[in-house]
Amino acid sequence: MRELVYYVAVSLDGFIAGPQDQFDAFLIEGDHMEGINAEFHDAIPTDIAAHLGIPQSAQRFGTVLMGATTYSMGLPDMPSPYRHLEQIVFTHHPLGTAENLRATDEDPVQVVRALKQQPGADIWLCGGAQLAAQLRDEIDRLVLKRQPLLFGDGVPLFAPGSYAPQRLEHVRTVSFESGVSLTEYARRR
Template sequence: MKTILYMAMTVNGKIAGIDNDTSWTSKEDWAGFLGMCKKVGNAIIGRKTYEMVKKEGTQLGDILTVVLTREATLLAKRSTHTIFTDKQPRDVLAMLQEKGYREALVCGGGILNSAFLKEGLIDEMYIDIEPLILGRGIPLFADGDFAPHLTLLEVKTLSNSQTVQLHYKVIK
């Protein structure tokens, strides 16, 4: 199964500011993210990202959203398009494959991104770099024992914005 990481970050590598603020992301980044969600058909996120998305009232529509969490109240929830699970990253990918998906989209936060990268499960990355520096915030990857090399596949400017998208392949 091909696993793609799709994230927006500041020039200095922050994916969210204090209190998980992402109001600085561009319309172009958001459109690209939603387009990738529709293409892949699923999105894997962590609990904090889920809470942020829910707070902002963001809807992913018919996209299957898999939320990795250890929080018992969420694990007990049931939803048509959302699965709450405490499974390990490799097991989540196996579950999606059993459901017929050929690709998976990992969408943060930093701890979740690191868990997938550490296990060698990320095949490609789309990183949208927004023209902003945040002194404090959540990094793209939490600290961990990993150092994969990447091959740059494409660099492009998103529409009429100053947002730059980097597309990488992870060398395995």
């Protein structure tokens, strides 16, 4: 069965973007990039991967889920940022048409449960905090690219809410000279 993987960059103080939704402080150069890109090449925007000569196979991820704010970060430069994947954007507003892109106002939990029953590669939860909070109980893996920076405020990993504590199992941590670490957790079932 397909898994829902929340794969995201996060600051040391737990933010996936700064106070004005900025994410340009995250390190995109350094020794961490080669290892992360080799494993998570499907999570690189299609045009950027092509420019870098990184092949994308849709073997790790076959579908990417985004909230409207996360999707809009690349507009208008990339109206279909991950067109090598099935892209689903959860929004109440029409987005227009783009390759492999579906906008929906359906319940994210129901969409994910249906996707998990289909054959294919895993489902990547790209962001943001509101969508992650809605899908919290559906997340099978949490893969954090911990960045050596502090925002102080901004978009949290999960939107605030009343949650029952959930314990995740540590799978691995890989540390890089750049100060970035990749940490993976799996849900206890």
